[in-house]
Each structure stands twice: as C-alpha cells, then as structure tokens.
Amino acid sequence: MQISITKTTHPKQKPDETKLGFGKIFTDHMFMMNYSGAKGWHDARIVPYGDITLSPSSMVFHYGQEMFEGLKAYKGKDGKARLFRPDMNAKRANKSNERLCIPQIPEDMFVEAVKAVVEVDKDWIPSAPGTSLYIRPFVIATDAFLGVAPSDTYLFMILLSPSGAYYESGLEPVGIWIEDEYVRAVRGGMGFAKTGGNYAASLAAQVKAHDDGYSQVLWLDGVERKYIEEVGAMNIFFKINGTVVTPMLNGSILPGITRDSVIHMCKDWGYTVEERKIDVHELEQAFADGTLEEVFGTGTAAVISPVGKLRFGDEVMEIGGGKIGPLSQKLYDTLTGIQWGDLKDPYGWSVVID
Ligand code: PLP
Numbered sequence: 001m002q003i004s005i006t007k008t009t010h011p012k013q014k015p016d017e018t019k020l021g022f023g024k025i026f027t028d029h030m031f032m033m034n035y036s037g038a039k040g041w042h043d044a045r046i047v048p049y050g051d052i053t054l055s056p057s058s059m060v061f062h063y064g065q066e067m068f069e070g071l072k073a074y075k076g077k078d079g080k081a082r083l084f085r086p087d088m089n090a091k092r093a094n095k096s097n098e099r100l101c102i103p104q105i106p107e108d109m110f111v112e113a114v115k116a117v118v119e120v121d122k123d124w125i126p127s128a129p130g131t132s133l134y135i136r137p138f139v140i141a142t143d144a145f146l147g148v149a150p151s152d153t154y155l156f157m158i159l160l161s162p163s164g165a166y167y168e169s170g171l172e173p174v175g176i177w178i179e180d181e182y183v184r185a186v187r188g189g190m191g192f193a194k195t196g197g198n199y200a201a202s203l204a205a206q207v208k209a210h211d212d213g214y215s216q217v218l219w220l221d222g223v224e225r226k227y228i229e230e231v232g233a234m235n236i237f238f239k240i241n242g243t244v245v246t247p248m249l250n251g252s253i254l255p256g257i258t259r260d261s262v263i264h265m266c267k268d269w270g271y272t273v274e275e276r277k278i279d280v281h282e283l284e285q286a287f288a289d290g291t292l293e294e295v296f297g298t299g300t301a302a303v304i305s306p307v308g309k310l311r312f313g314d315e316v317m318e319i320g321g322g323k324i325g326p327l328s329q330k331l332y333d334t335l336t337g338i339q340w341g342d343l344k345d346p347y348g349w350s351v352v353i354d
C-alpha cells in the first residue's frame with residue numbers, strides 16, 4: 001500500500017503525562033483512506049490532525065453505518081513502541097464491517113496503516129507508568145443520500161490519543177450497576193460488532209448509573225433479562241470458588257481481545273475457565289455463600305479493572321473488601337508487563353514497530 005505523508009507545519013505542545021485522562025488529547029497526524037465501489041480502497045494518506053468536511057446528508061449522520069476499533073501503542077523502557085495483537089483488531093473490524101455492510105479492509109492493510117501513523121507520531125507515545133497511545137481506527141459511510149441502504153463510499157480514519165487510565169480511579173475497584181430496565185443488544189442484532197449504535201443504546205442506563213455513583217453498567221441479556229452479558233466498555237469475569245467464569249460469546253457481546261488474552265493466561269496458570277451462561281441469581285447466591293471471590297472487567301482502555309461493588313435492584317454486593325484481588329492483580333501485572341515489553345511474551349502477542 002502506498003501511503004502519502006504530509007507533515008504538520010505546526011506541531012503541538014506535548015501534554016503533561018501525569019494529567020492525560022482518556023481520549024481528550026490528539027496527536028499531530030491522522031490516517032485517512034477513501035473507498036468507492038468503483039475504485040475500492042484508495043488514496044491512503046497521513047495528514048495533519050484536523051477537522052474534516054462532510055456533506056450534512058452523509059449517511060453516517062442519519063443511520064449510523066459505522067465501525068470503530070480500539071487498540072494501544074506502548075513505549076517500553078527500551079524506548080521501543082509496541083502494539084498488542086493488532087491482527088485481532090483487524091479481524092474484528094472486518095466482522096463488524098460485514099454486519100454493517102461496510103466493505104472489508106484487508107487485514108495487512110489495516111495493520112500497516114496503524115503502524116504507519118503510529119510511526120509518524122511515535123514521539124507522542126507517553127512513557128509515564130500506566131500511560132499509552134490509544135489508537136482509534138474507524139470507518140464511516142459518506143454517501144450524500146437519505147435513503148436507507150448501504151453507502152457506496154466510505155472514509156477509513158485512524159486517530160491517536162495519548163491516554164492514562166480509563167477510569168479516574170485507576171486500579172481502585174469500580175462500582176458497577178447491573179441494569180434491569182434497559183438492554184444493550186439482542187442475539188441477531190449487532191451486539192458483537194463494534195459500532196456506535198451499541199454505545200448510543202447504552203447511554204441512558206449509564207447516565208442513571210452515574211447519577212447513583214456507579215462507574216458503568218453491567219448488561220443482562222435482552223430476552224430473559226437474567227444472564228450476564230458485559231459492561232459498557234469491557235467484558236466481565238468472575239472468580240467463583242476458585243473457578244474463572246465469564247459469559248460465552250453468544251452474538252450479543254463484544255469478543256474482547258483482552259478477554260481472549262485473559263482466558264489464555266488463566267488456563268496457562270492452571271485455572272479452570274468456564275465460558276458459559278451466568279444467571280445473575282447465581283452471582284447473588286455465590287455472594288451470599290461467600291464464594292464470589294473476585295470480579296473484574298477486561299478491555300483495551302480499561303485493561304484489568306477490579307470491581308468492588310455490584311448493585312442489583314436493592315442489593316449491593318461488596319466484593320473483596322474494596323481491594324483488588326490476587327488474580328486480578330496478577331493478570332494486570334502480566335498483561336501490562338507483556339504490553340510494555342517488561343516481561344517475556346510467551347504468546348507472540350506483542351508487535352514491535354520498527
Ligand atoms: N465490551 C465492550 C462493549 C467494549 O467497548 C470493549 C472495549 O473495546 C470490550 C468489551 C473489550 O474489548 P477489548 O478487550 O478488545 O478492548
């Protein structure tokens with residue numbers, strides 16, 4: 001793939017690495033590439049970060065035909081930049097694209113584009129502990145047309161955002177609200193795809209949870225309204241009586257790359273890992289029995305996020321005395337150790353950008 005590069009003439013001041021937050025600061029450059037039925041993907045370019053012009057009738061504004069991804073670049077003590085399993089993001093992007101009638105992006109093209117734009121802005125990868133460069137690839141439908149149909153033209157872009165912890169609390173356990181009014185996705189819908197509509201559907205419940213002092217929502221299935229699905233921006237794991245349990249991939253939850261990595265590591269460490277349906281009442285029972293040992297979320301932005309409090313109806317389950325559990329801590333240390341290049345990577349997950 002030919003990628004033209006136009007460098008900015010006004011490089012921005014780099015931010016204070018101790019005050020990054022999540023997703024608020026953007027680097028000097030971004031990647032763009034167009035698609036049309038006649039030309040396929042074309043005109044790959046890296047340009048100065050800035051506003052773009054679109055017709056107000058662009059289809060993405062009206063019917064939400066879009067896909068996005070999320071991954072990170074990490075700067076190790078050796079000064080090298082690393083990506084974590086970018087091929088998995090490329091594969092998932094195409095699963096989402098397929099569901100949304102967006103054309104496929106060849107996997108090697110996706111990974112090459114990510115590497116190229118990170119290379120241009122590699123000085124923006126922060127190195128303070130716990131910080132990284134969040135990478136946001138996305139595709140939007142750009143036909144100027146109000147009919148409901150797949151667009152013929154698309155724009156693929158990649159933005160880069162130096163980021164710290166997703167939750168303000170960092171590794172402090174978060175409170176999660178188990179939602180019993182709204183649902184996020186149903187089987188046969190697009191819950192497994194990473195697309196804006198799923199997140200739009202989540203906002204009303206998130207606002208309610210925030211108002212009550214909870215960080216995020218844990219969704220239940222849309223049919224029986226009792227099986228655990230996932231959290232707003234992460235998959236969820238439970239350690240019940242020594243066994244690691246997580247909802248199976250059923251079409252309505254996102255197949256998280258961190259989830260897959262955690263399952264691999266736990267199995268390697270000798271844990272029994274069950275991917276299955278989990279009834280919320282089973283959790284209540286495990287809590288009552290004292291066998292609900294740890295609860296944690298997994299995600300690119302959230303990494304391993306211990307859950308200290310689960311609210312369901314009138315019940316509030318306090319887990320692990322408000323402290324991170326030993327398995328959650330070990331997963332966090334090992335995963336981030338591999339991501340930053342501090343630990344040996346026995347899985348071949350870490351990809352050095354050279
Ligand atoms: N579930 C949802 C709804 C998400 O937004 C995310 C974040 O990407 C995840 C799960 C975790 O996926 P991953 O580990 O690939 O980041």
Ligand code: COI
Pocket residue numbers: 069070071233299300301302
């Ligand atoms: C991610 O972890 O990459 C996410 O996309 C979560 C989120 C900010 C939606």
